Amino acid sequence: MTADRDRRRATIHDVARHAGVSITTVSHSLNTKGIVAAATRQRVLDAAAALGYSPNPIARRLRGNRLGVIGLVIRPLDSLETYQPEGVDYFVRFVGAAAVESLDRGFGLMLVRDPTKQNAPAIALGVDGFIVCDPVGNDPVIELLDRSDIPLVTVGRDIERPNFENWLESGGVTDATVVFEHLSAQGAKRIALVTGTDDNAWYADSMQAYAEWILAHPQDAIVYHQDETTGETGGRVVADAMLADARGLPDAVYFLTGRGAAGLQARFQERGLEIPRDLLIVAGSDAEQTRSAVPTITSVDLAPEETARAAVDFLLRRLDDENAVAPPPVQNTLRVRGSTTRPSA
Amino acid sequence: MTADRDRRRATIHDVARHAGVSITTVSHSLNTKGIVAAATRQRVLDAAAALGYSPNPIARRLRGNRLGVIGLVIRPLDSLETYQPEGVDYFVRFVGAAAVESLDRGFGLMLVRDPTKQNAPAIALGVDGFIVCDPVGNDPVIELLDRSDIPLVTVGRDIERPNFENWLESGGVTDATVVFEHLSAQGAKRIALVTGTDDNAWYADSMQAYAEWILAHPQDAIVYHQDETTGETGGRVVADAMLADARGLPDAVYFLTGRGAAGLQARFQERGLEIPRDLLIVAGSDAEQTRSAVPTITSVDLAPEETARAAVDFLLRRLDDENAVAPPPVQNTLRVRGSTTRPSA
DNA sequence: CACGATTAGCAAATCGTTTTGTAAAAAGCT
């Protein structure tokens, strides 16, 4: 089952010898560079085919060419000490779609941890380009890649880097406004917002949209921040905090993380509230927990697949043209479900 | 925001010049090879730190060292003309867990399409090792990697390669037997088996277990094969075929793909059967569709996360020790749900 | 002080490509 002869992979030298020419001529023939007589070129091609030769991508890259790999960093997963993506629906779907799109375009997709960390695989800085998903403010990963002259594209902007332009919109002001309008249409008068604790654009934009909404529709500002890594438990904690709040309960909650929203709903139900009769709930990202909760929870579908494809496409365009411009934002949609559908309506 | 000077990344030569030594000494100092005076070594280390030097992984790899990347090929996704992983629960979870485990061990995980195909990224053959998930019989990918002397580990064996030993068990004879026993305990007397059309070990082992079961518990052999890429639609097709079968309906169906099982159940319900009263259903792999169907469908949990971690660990061990031996099979469990739970029971 | 053993450090080869510069051969022109 092992290689019959211990013959290593054929190199350009083998092809040259086999065709009776120099390695220069081989290289030129294969890459249609330089000037090579048609007959010679054919001879080289035949020799290459006979030997099953394919150029070594590593050697090629060393000389300055492309490796055919793009790196993907998912920041929110990164910041955790122990990577724990289970149930993090959005990222799993994002990775899958990004992989497919890259592969279809002839690139491998490499998943990498924060490349600024010491134990990061060294190859991280050898790839052709990077996609950074949901960077934090003044993200050191952007800093590093930028300094290393590696093209990069982010999904969601770095809120502390107004001059950085290579980013795609991913959920933002409009999304949040659509949610508030929906809640309002369902009769909500006191809307609460719950974000995570990361310093990213998604949270910042949602906060801003909330502030603007309140200005136009006066009510108490009810905002909670809950560490996104706490998942459903975190949602329960927020529910308890709301129940203990002297200002009284809101009549609608916009919880940005899907798992958190599910935990919040479950805890409120345990404490005797009926959803959606007593309280409306919307999750800012769709997740299995929002789809399988009872009642099912209205969620923003952030369209991770489409976003991933757009990100890969944008990066690949930038590889060829440094000045390629970002595509228009991906259209997200609100999936209205049981948690905001009053039986009467 | 761009690099202030167009200073490229520092090389070993820069460090050597800065420290006033030769590049040999730099290399030796950094890798603690050779013999270097403590003072010199410190000087080199300081210079390297001052310049922010880190060795170029590509150059390193060219000389024969490790790249720090492992490749992952998911065969069932590969065989499709258009990669379409949506809803394929098992693989998405597998990829996520494999990525985490690799990253934690200092390796990047690169997703690759069938590297035997022409348009595959060239780098595919430059990685340190490969994991191939669910190889088909006499898999050309194994052939290629083996010939290229790239260490590889498969999840599920290649059924036509009895001598190939570097594989992990993934669902097999035991799983299927457990399912048949469960169905039998719930009163089933005519069990049908539905596999996909791929030529892999999972299907083959299930077929064999079925054959053995029938031998011990005489009944008609009712076996269907349905292209796994057809998803829920495929499940409906099988249901219709069973309804049209002159031998009459089975009283239990073991459908290996989760989406297929969900489609089958839905179609039977449309045609007036009540599940589980009239027919028991078990899915061979868990999926969102089996969890959210009504009733929920009993499924085998193939433990993709644990399997992925075991595969990465096995491969990494084999990188260091060619003779490392495969770990024991991962324990799968049967998640009993509504589709096989008779209210009476 | 002479001698072998050890310690330090360097030049050069190597990995497999691409690219640059140059020389030889062929062709074109008076």
Added chain:
DNA sequence: AGCTTTTTACAAAACGATTTGCTAATCGTG
């Protein structure tokens, strides 16, 4: 024939590391 131009092909220099010899310098020891 003698000269310039165009073709064709090659040798050699990158790319950035690791590793192999080899030469000095230092150290013990009798």
